[in-house]
Amino acid sequence: MARSIWSGYINFGLVSVPVGMYSATEEHELDFHQFQKGTSDRIRYKRVNERTGREVPFEKIVKGHDVGGGEYVIVDPEELEDIAPGKSRSLEISTFVDLDEIDPIHFQKSYYLGPSDKENASSYALMRDALAKTNRAGIAKFVMRGKEYLATIRADGKVLVLETMFFADEIRDPAKEVGNLPAKSGATKQLSMAVNLIEAMSGEWKPSDYKDTYTERVQKLVDTKRKGKEVVFTEEEPEATTSTDLVTALRASVEAARSRRGSTTKKSTAKKTAKKSTTKKSTAKKTTTKKASTRKKAA
Known part of the structure; x- marks a missing residue:
């Protein structure tokens, strides 16, 4: 069993359900290091003072916000921690909405929520089954790693799923981003x-039918070059x-x-x-x- 990355309580009304949060997804990715072309020399990044050229240790680095005109407001990490929402262990549900009303553009990343102890598993099951029966999702806010998140909590089979969400002002206006859009056909x-x-x-949604072909191609390229051969992919x-x-x-x-x-x-x-x-x-x-x-x- 994986270790939870966050633990706390789902609160709605006077009910508190203890839960642990687990990663629900993982991305296909092949790790690559950087080298200077034609050599076996690794490329590494260092934190360097641009005036002195000397490397600066991490604990001596602060953050600066550009306010224009070449001026920066310097902020210490401790100051950011002081104004952070805190190490909250509460998933406060403010309302329940119909799942079909949520535009998928708001969804960011998925996590599983599991009961954190056997004694209170019945309250977890009760909430899960009630959400499934009503096709509702709980809208909540919580704090993780010094950042506040907006989230939905929904039922998916036997498990509760938490989706972190973008706030409304984080969604860009398509008219401004895309430009001229055609009128109705x-x-x-x-x-x-x-x-x-x-x-x-049209057909049934079968996630297993879809594979990451690009990662497969990259793996094939690596394997073939390892054997001293060359691969050429042609695609019109x-x-x-x-x-x-x-x-x-x-x-x-x-x-x-x-x-x-x-x-x-x-x-x-x-x-x-x-x-x-x-x-x-x-x-x-x-x-x-x-x-x-x-x-x-x-x-």
Whole structure:
């Protein structure tokens, strides 16, 4: 069992549920060090005083905030600790909202919450089941590693999941970031065909169907170069579909998607039929065996 990275209490109303927090995700990543090209010399970073050129120990470093005009306000780490929210051990739920009302853009990182002791596991189970039954999520704030977080607490099967969230003022305005966005599409025929394509390509969400192919390529590159060989990946860059080719591309895409879906359905049906046939044969054998044994007893 992994060690919890935070422990405290979920508080809602007068109820307190002791929990521990655990990492729910891990990223695919290959570690690389930096070297000077053509050598085996490692590149390392040092904290250096730009005026003297001397290395500065970590405990003698303070922070400075740029206030413009080349001026900085210097702040000591101790001063930041004094104004920090504190080492709170409370997940204070202020309200419960419908999960479907939360825009996914607010979600930041997922953590598992587990009961921190067996004696109070019943209160954990009660909260989990109540959230699942109502399709609600608790909105809470808590402090971890000197920082205050906004979070949702929701049920997922047998476990409670905490999602850290971005505050509203941390979400950027798409109009300012992206610029000119097209108005509502007025092409009825193309829209209808696009909807048909989406329907034809729709299916069940199966996370295990999706793999990190880039990390696999990087691993293959490393392994191949280790053997003294060279790997060349060739991949054509897609071209934008012009407005004149849009209808043709949509029609061809719909037909291809329906064809793939049809072949998948046939395979699935064939498997189910074969399974049923095997089950029937097995049942028939069992019945025959029983009848045969009954006849022997009668004889």
